[in-house]
Amino acid sequence: METYEEALSWIHGRLRTGMKPGLARMEWMMEKLNHPERRLKAVHIGGTNGKGSTTSMLRSILQEAGYEVGTFTSPYIEQFNERISVNGQSISDDDITVLANKIRILADEMEDMPFGGPSEFEIITAMAFYYFAFVRPVDIVLFEVGLGGRLDSTNIVHPVLSIITTIGMDHIQFLGDSLADIAFEKAGIVKSGIPVITAVHQPEALDVIKRTVQEKKAALYLEGRDFNGTWTASTTGGEQFQFDSPFSKHDRLETGLAGLHQVKNAALAVMAADYLRVFYSFLIEKEHVEFGLKNTRWPGRFETLSENPLIIADGAHNEEGIKALTDTIKSRFPDKKITILFAAMKDKPLGNMIDELKSAADLLYFAPFSFPRAAQKEDYEPFASEKASVVESYAAWIRNFKERVLKDEVLVITGSLYFISDVKNQLI
Incomplete structure (x- = not known):
């Protein structure tokens, strides 16, 4: 493939394979690519709603603090390239073309294997891992789950922190028809000993997450119990709120995203920034949180x-x-x-x-x-x-x-x- 258009056509052409839950294809590709997923410091972000907004807010806070932040998100709003970005700047057409060619060699080889060729999303995920590990190394990568969590192609990552935003009745044909079933799939991103931050509130879903966290011997930070975002007013472009956690207190924060629900997303992002500051020595000051939240922009969210x-x-x-x-x-x-x-x-x-x-x-x-x-x-x-x-x-x-x-x-x-x-x- 010599052009960006050809690369994009091939990637989108993999949609014909449909959704292919499971990690076998990703694990095989990662081995062939010299395990880029092991070279990354990452935060893994799952949930039903709020993944994109939380990712964007945390990126903005970290960027304000001077870090280079990679993001992997889906779907795209304005251009395909925005799915793989550094500090909000989309990957170039040339890099997409080079990465697609590299992954296509593996995809063609996989067609004759028992697990078959990769799906479109698996190809894009593999491209992101390789890009952030070898082409454009960054300080930290925020990986947004595509669908579910347990069998999602992003779930080969071993993050420093996991976030589960909310749980709701969505994609029930794939994830199950109860909140407990869906929570089980979302909680599949929980790794042994890796802390989890969540705003899940429904008892039947929260019970599943608590049980999973306990089994994995991981710490759980629960919105409303361990940290709080309390809405105070709406502004022209966002929402004002107060925040407190075991690690910080803010009397007045303002989101750059409008919508009452964005307060919970913002609280998740601030709590994540707190965790990275306290346990991973990220140099994040109060003003980085304040300006990062206020300057957040995310297409298609109010x-x-x-x-x-x-x-x-x-x-x-x-x-x-x-x-x-x-x-x-x-x-x-x-x-x-x-x-x-x-x-x-x-x-x-x-x-x-x-x-x-x-x-x-x-x-x-x-x-x-x-x-x-x-x-x-x-x-x-x-x-x-x-x-x-x-x-x-x-x-x-x-x-x-x-x-x-x-x-x-x-x-x-x-x-x-x-x-x-x-x-x-x-x-x-």
């Missing part, structure tokens, strides 16, 4: 796409995410007319998500879009009503909204992050 008219994009792609979004809408815009444009995957609990959106929306529109698992017109029609309808072309609909919008009207575009990516790339 992101303002337009000031006039006010258009907000939020990748709330499951029930818990939708509930957090509607709480934020009601808190921030109690006197505004709210119009919501929604697009989700057809394997999500559409009825529950739509009912929650209706509680915050004056008008609700459903947007079919081009993606293999995206819900289409026929999936939305059972939920249509006088105040909820399907649009034929969301691009044309948004242009029309901009022309006719009323002074006190807010448009919230939400649902799948793939949809948010589509909207941003095409229209904004």
Whole structure:
């Protein structure tokens, strides 16, 4: 493959293999690549919601303290390359091409093996490990789990710290149909003796995590028990809160990400920074935490796409995410007319998500879009009503909204992050 376009086409072409849970392929590739995963100082971040925001906030704090921070995240919003980044700067097209060629040699060899060739996500994960170990070494890498945890391709890493953000009913076809089952998969990232920081609160999920941590002889730092983030006010661009842990106290912190739920994500990030400072001698001062949080930016998380008219994009792609979004809408815009444009995957609990959106929306529109698992017109029609309808072309609909919008009207575009990516790339 000589060009970036060819490399990207090959990587995306591996989607045909589907999801392939298990670590055998990753372990084989890591051995062939001289075990890059063993050369990294890493934080492993799993959970149902909040992984991306927590990763972004912790990166920003560490970067403010002068460290070079690698991040591996998914999915991307604006460009594929952002999945592998250093201090928020995406990997170059040339490096993607070189890495893809290196991994393809292994992928071709694996086709004839019992476990078969790697999936798209496994290829990207292997590229990230090799990049941070040998091509662009950094001080620390933040690895975001792709799906679940126990069998996720990132779970070959042996981190210095693990974070489990929240647990919710998502991807039940892969992870199980109870909170306990899903917690078991998420807790699969817990390693022997490696501390865990979490904001999980449901008793049945927390019991699983506590039991796993005890079995692994690891320390557990629980939000609400061992550290606290207490919301105090909303600002134009974020949330204010107080924070206290066994290691620090902040009377006033402010997030650069809006949404009441971001306080918990921020508290996780601050607690992680505390841990790295106290136990790994990271030189993180109070002002690094303060400025790092305030300067955090993360696309697709209650992101303002337009000031006039006010258009907000939020990748709330499951029930818990939708509930957090509607709480934020009601808190921030109690006197505004709210119009919501929604697009989700057809394997999500559409009825529950739509009912929650209706509680915050004056008008609700459903947007079919081009993606293999995206819900289409026929999936939305059972939920249509006088105040909820399907649009034929969301691009044309948004242009029309901009022309006719009323002074006190807010448009919230939400649902799948793939949809948010589509909207941003095409229209904004």
